[in-house]
Amino acid sequence: MDARLREGIRLFNAGRFFESHESLEDFYAGAEPEHKPFVEGLIQLAAACRMFRDFGEVQGSVRMARQAVIRLENYQPRYLGIRVSDLIGAMEEWAKRAEAEGGAVKTEIPKITWRRFSFF
Numbered sequence: 818m819d820a821r822l823r824e825g826i827r828l829f830n831a832g833r834f835f836e837s838h839e840s841l842e843d844f845y846a847g848a849e850p851e852h853k854p855f856v857e858g859l860i861q862l863a864a865a866c867r868m869f870r871d872f873g874e875v876q877g878s879v880r881m882a883r884q885a886v887i888r889l890e891n892y893q894p895r896y897l898g899i900r901v902s903d904l905i906g907a908m909e910e911w912a913k914r915a916e917a918e919g920g921a922v923k924t925e926i927p928k929i930t931w932r933r934f935s936f937f
């Protein structure tokens with residue numbers, strides 16, 4: 818996995834969504850064309866989570882997260898080492914809770930999980 822992508826995921830999982838967005842943008846700039854739609858989905862997720870966490874925006878954040886999920890759907894179950902199916906399921910559940918509970922779910926933004934190593 819590219820170090821910029823790994824760093825973007827690490828920052829996302831640490832709740833540093835602005836920095837994650839920036840790192841993912843950096844990766845996107847040099848990514849192969851076939852990876853760009855997938856990375857756009859990750860960037861969109863980081864932006865949605867930042868809007869939710871930093872600005873308390875629920876409706877726009879949920880809408881953006883759902884748009885990101887649509888971008889990611891074609892890359893299941895895994896892509897670039899990321900467990901896309903798990904991420905989609907977690908973000909869909911988060912979006913439902915965010916709509917129902919508003920700010921009550923701020924600390925429950927899902928993490929991006931990935932395969933850290935492989936024997937094959």
